[in-house]
Amino acid sequence: xxxxxxxxxxxxxxxxxxxxxxxxxxxxxxxxxxxxxxxxxxxxxxxxxxxxxxxxxxxxxxxxxxxxxxxxxxxxxxxxxxxxxxxxxxxxxxxxxxxxxxxxxxxxxxx
Amino acid sequence: xxxxxxxxxxxxxxxxxxxxxxxxxxxxxxxxxxxxxxxxxxxxxxxxxxxxxxxxxxxxxxxxxxxxxxxxxxxxxxxxxxxxxxxxxxxxxxxxxxxxxxxxxxxxxxxxxx
Numbered sequence: 001x002x003x004x005x006x007x008x009x010x011x012x013x014x015x016x017x018x019x020x021x022x023x024x025x026x027x028x029x030x031x032x033x034x035x036x037x038x039x040x041x042x043x044x045x046x047x048x049x050x051x052x053x054x055x056x057x058x059x060x061x062x063x064x065x066x067x068x069x070x071x072x073x074x075x076x077x078x079x080x081x082x083x084x085x086x087x088x089x090x091x092x093x094x095x096x097x098x099x100x101x102x103x104x105x106x107x108x109x110x111x
Numbered sequence: 112x113x114x115x116x117x118x119x120x121x122x123x124x125x126x127x128x129x130x131x132x133x134x135x136x137x138x139x140x141x142x143x144x145x146x147x148x149x150x151x152x153x154x155x156x157x158x159x160x161x162x163x164x165x166x167x168x169x170x171x172x173x174x175x176x177x178x179x180x181x182x183x184x185x186x187x188x189x190x191x192x193x194x195x196x197x198x199x200x201x202x203x204x205x206x207x208x209x210x211x212x213x214x215x216x217x218x219x220x221x222x223x224x225x
């Protein structure tokens with residue numbers, strides 16, 4: 001069965017304290033891995049898509065990397081406005097758009 | 112460019128009723144997918160539509176149905192509501208519906224079943 005596991009479930013950081021979120025996956029065939037950010041009461045906001053092992057993408061304080069079994073979202077010098085739930089999702093190599101989501105990491109950055 | 116819009120934003124229904132939720136994709140987007148989000152199960156895939164055709168369906172009972180119109184707008188319907196149907200229903204649109212194409216989510220419809 002295709003599975004996506006995110007860790008930790010929750011993470012509390014001080015402003016400026018860098019860290020990484022993990023997304024590990026067990027799927028039959030990966031087409032792409034997506035990172036989203038979700039604020040309370042809102043829909044997920046797209047961050048990155050990664051397609052192949054070794055690929056990296058950056059946006060402001062965020063950097064996403066991909067290996068054959070997992071992806072990391074690195075947060076450098078976070079600010080309170082980075083507080084949100086970060087969701088990882090995989091798209092299988094089936095020809096369809098269906099995303100299989102992990103349960104997310106709740107990040108709280110304190111000033 | 113306006114984002115994905117969903118109406119209504121909030122709904123309260125009682126068990127046994129039915130409900131219709133609406134989604135307007137980003138202008139020019141042709142593919143719409145629906146997801147259910149609950150605290151216990153997280154985000155789960157419901158359906159995927161492209162050019163008015165359902166291309167894929169998730170593991171949900173037949174009470175859940177949907178359709179897509181010629182202008183790419185989509186609706187989903189849940190009949191004979193159960194308490195467990197309380198959730199945030201999210202619609203996502205993508206430009207060309209191909210694999211790897213980014214899905215952009217709307218704000219969701221919060222459904223509460225009493």
